[in-house]
Amino acid sequence: MMVSVYNSLSRKKEDLVPCVPGKIKMYTCGVTVYDDCHVGHARSLYIFDVIKKYLEYRGFRVTLVRNITDVDDKIINRARQDGVAFDEIRVRYIGNYERDLAALGIARADVEPLATENIPGMIAHIGKLIAKGAAYVIDGDVYFSVRLFKDYGKLSGQTLDEMMTAVRIEKDEKKKDPLDFALWKKSKEGEPSWPSPWGPGRPGWHIECSTMSMHYLKTESLDIHAGGLDLIFPHHENEIAQAEALTGKPFAKYWIHHGLLTIDGRKMSKSLGNFYTIQDVLKQFSPDILKLFFLSAHYRSPIDFTFDGLKNSRKALDKMAEFVDKAHAARRGIAKIRPLVRYPVELQEFRRRFEEAMDDDFNTAQGLAVLFDIVNSGNKLLSSSRSRGVALQACRLLLELAEVFGLKIESASHAQVIDASVRLKTAPQAGPEAAALLPEDVKRLVQERQVARQKKDFKRADEIRDYLKVHGVTIEDTRKAG
Numbered sequence: 001m002m003v004s005v006y007n008s009l010s011r012k013k014e015d016l017v018p019c020v021p022g023k024i025k026m027y028t029c030g031v032t033v034y035d036d037c038h039v040g041h042a043r044s045l046y047i048f049d050v051i052k053k054y055l056e057y058r059g060f061r062v063t064l065v066r067n068i069t070d071v072d073d074k075i076i077n078r079a080r081q082d083g084v085a086f087d088e089i090r091v092r093y094i095g096n097y098e099r100d101l102a103a104l105g106i107a108r109a110d111v112e113p114l115a116t117e118n119i120p121g122m123i124a125h126i127g128k129l130i131a132k133g134a135a136y137v138i139d140g141d142v143y144f145s146v147r148l149f150k151d152y153g154k155l156s157g158q159t160l161d162e163m164m165t166a167v168r169i170e171k172d173e174k175k176k177d178p179l180d181f182a183l184w185k186k187s188k189e190g191e192p193s194w195p196s197p198w199g200p201g202r203p204g205w206h207i208e209c210s211t212m213s214m215h216y217l218k219t220e221s222l223d224i225h226a227g228g229l230d231l232i233f234p235h236h237e238n239e240i241a242q243a244e245a246l247t248g249k250p251f252a253k254y255w256i257h258h259g260l261l262t263i264d265g266r267k268m269s270k271s272l273g274n275f276y277t278i279q280d281v282l283k284q285f286s287p288d289i290l291k292l293f294f295l296s297a298h299y300r301s302p303i304d305f306t307f308d309g310l311k312n313s314r315k316a317l318d319k320m321a322e323f324v325d326k327a328h329a330a331r332r333g334i335a336k337i338r339p340l341v342r343y344p345v346e347l348q349e350f351r352r353r354f355e356e357a358m359d360d361d362f363n364t365a366q367g368l369a370v371l372f373d374i375v376n377s378g379n380k381l382l383s384s385s386r387s388r389g390v391a392l393q394a395c396r397l398l399l400e401l402a403e404v405f406g407l408k409i410e411s412a413s414h415a416q417v418i419d420a421s422v423r424l425k426t427a428p429q430a431g432p433e434a435a436a437l438l439p440e441d442v443k444r445l446v447q448e449r450q451v452a453r454q455k456k457d458f459k460r461a462d463e464i465r466d467y468l469k470v471h472g473v474t475i476e477d478t479r480k481a482g
């Protein structure tokens with residue numbers, strides 16, 4: 001079986017065949033660090049994390065590069081608005097972004113380059129475009145000549161006339177054609193700037209991605225370029241133009257775009273008061289709940305974010321966690337589970353269906369449905385002592401497949417989440433084993449774990465965390481901001 005993906009470039013599903021067999025070079029457009037990340041960012045970051053994990057599950061070696069845009073008009077404006085230095089804004093929001101990624105439990109990309117660390121590469125790229133006649137300099141600014149690039153519009157499927165109506169025509173711009181876009185912007189008084197052959201300035205947003213993706217993936221043709229649907233035009237169209245005008249080769253083989261997120265049916269905006277940061281949501285719902293919510297829709301579909309939707313996901317997650325708890329409790333009744341090299345035949349069918357769903361353009365909603373079928377079936381198997389061994393294998397399979405989705409299934413909402421430094425409580429309904437653990441024991445263990453962490457004895461710290469988890473006590477380490 002092949003993995004098939006919907007390619008925005010061809011507008012159809014295609015078998016995923018990377019340039020080099022077995023290896024996938026993937027780039028996704030990352031965040032611009034001028035504010036805290038919101039739930040729409042969480043969906044984007046998470047969905048591409050799942051796609052990467054599934055491709056790895058399928059045996060591909062995936063290299064993911066996800067940039068951080070840390071020079072941009074939005075950052076400059078934010079600094080001006082707050083009356084602080086440009087560097088202060090970028091450093092603050094890079095920190096917050098990294099904190100959010102960790103809180104969500106989303107894996108780091110293999111490379112997370114900062115735009116500001118790659119200016120010389122961008123200057124070299126722009127210089128070559130000028131030398132080829134694809135770009136021109138006017139008074140310290142450099143523009144890309146869109147009409148000279150014959151394939152312009154191939155990703156968004158628009159004609160030049162259609163695009164003309166979409167571009168904003170700024171009065172004071174000196175470019176030759178409204179469609180042309182800036183590769184290098186001359187800096188104004190008080191703006192961050194870097195020296196260049198065209199005078200001090202800063203790169204345009206689009207050039208960052210073309211330059212950094214090819215540089216860090218060490219190729220002129222990426223396998224997968226991913227991003228939100230809202231980036232197709234002009235951002236991705238421009239990335240293609242800049243890269244292909246330079247190399248003459250197809251910039252990316254597959255373009256994967258996720259659908260956008262609305263809140264209660266409306267566009268998320270601060271003025272409407274329906275703007276939720278990742279931190280806002282994680283105050284009330286665990287990362288697993290948020291992930292389950294995202295998985296319930298196809299990544300290409302729009303998704304309407306509602307708190308009712310999250311509550312439903314919490315119920316569903318509880319069902320999963322309860323099964324895992326029961327299976328863990330049942331394990332104690334059996335001296336040893338026979339380690340199986342292969343899952344029993346009745347369970348292999350679940351894996352086949354999971355793969356079938358995910359091979360079909362990452363149909364996570366169907367993949368998730370298979371996980372719940374495992375839970376239902378596992379619960380039935382648990383009810384009879386004769387099938388308990390298979391039930392435990394079902395639990396193992398569930399956890400294995402859930403890992404593709406980055407789910408930990410440890411935070412059933414009934415299990416108390418304790419702040420290691422403040423509250424110490426055992427879960428009221430955490431299964432039969434929890435009763436054996438007295439609050440004093442928990443306190444002692446948590447203290448021991450803190451000492452272990454201070455000594456950087458993470459093995460012992462993890463052992464204690466796992467032990468407590470089995471007993472229904474979940475530890476969440478407090479993350480200090482900054």
Ligand SMILES: [Zn+2]
Binds near residue numbers: 030235239
């Ligand atoms: Zn980009």
